[in-house]
Amino acid sequence: MITIGRLRDAGRKTCKTFWRLLPVLIGVLLIASLIVQLIPELVRLGLLGHGPLLEMLGADLLGSLSTGQPVVSYLLGGELRQAGIDLYAITAFIVAWVTVGIIPMPAEAVMLGWRFTLVRNLIAFIMAIVVAWITVATLNG
Amino acid sequence: MAEKKTEKARKGVGGWIFLLATAAIYLGIYVWKPVYAEASFGHFAKMARDIAPILLLVFVFLWALELVQGMKDRLAGLVGHDSGVKGWLVAVVGGVLSHGPVYAWYPLLQSLQKRGMRPALMATFLYARSIKLPWLPLMAHYFGMGYMLILTAYIACFSVLNGWLVERMIGSGGQGD
Secondary structure (H helix, E strand, C coil), X not given: CCCHHHHHHHHHHHHHHHHHHHHHHHHHHHHHHXXXXXXXXXXXXXXXXXXXXXXXXXXXXXHHHCCCCHHHHHHHHHHXXXXXXXXXXXXXXXXXXXXXXXXXXXXXXXXXXXXXXXXXXXXXXHHHHHHHHHHXXXXXX | CHHHHHHHHHHHHHHHHHHHHHHHHHHHHHHXXXXXXXXXXXXHXXXXXXXXXXXXXXXXXXXXXXXXXXXXXXXXXXXXXCCHHHHHHHHHHHHHHCCCCHHHHHHHHHHHHHCCCCXXXXXXXXXXXXXXXXXXHHHHHHHCHHHHHHHHHHHHHHHXXXXXXXXXXXXXXXXXX
């Protein structure tokens, strides 16, 4: 049963969540705005644009090392996409960001065991490339 | 309790420190290359305008999720070794519906693990958590509705494959150390 009180409490909690997230969102948008202007230059210098597989691997690694709200990966990925980065790499980055956790690994290992944590993350790392590939292939197919 | 509050406050301040640091970077770049900083800020303003309506939708979704209470408790007892298809379904749906930082879910998973939760279902739950329902409109905004639906469907399917593979590799008995 949803009462006015529950609606109010849920609303308050959501506002708090948003308030905590707001500076991170603004900060990430600001940084993304700085980065996207560098992309054409990076491509020109040869640091990007080495083909889908190598870019996917790099993006997978970068996503695995990143931590934070998944929305950040959407924002960064979306802006990088608009700057011309390949969709394969961006998808690998987004998937790895949310499914592989190198930074939270010690916490996960302490709670759930090292073997479980290592195997789970290793499989998720490989899968990020597979998911990226079949997602874009399906979309283009 | 007091420690928890301090931790929460610290995390809340962290975001503002991050924003301040970003502003300082902008200021530094503005001194060095004002045109670049101005162009970046213009890009930021446009992005902020574009995603504002999406954030409103996200707010409504988050609000709705907050109303679904007691989900953690309902998970217990549904993910044991004899849970079958129901267990897989609970792991995927539970993962999709779970929100908040992953750290908050480790204690629950650990207690479920001690009560016999299959490693496959733990891994499936953790993988399916990557589907963030409230944020899907933002993904659709950037990449299109088709992309969002395809990627979400694949992640849901691969969460099961991930769980199955993890259990095949470490065995169904436990987590191992």
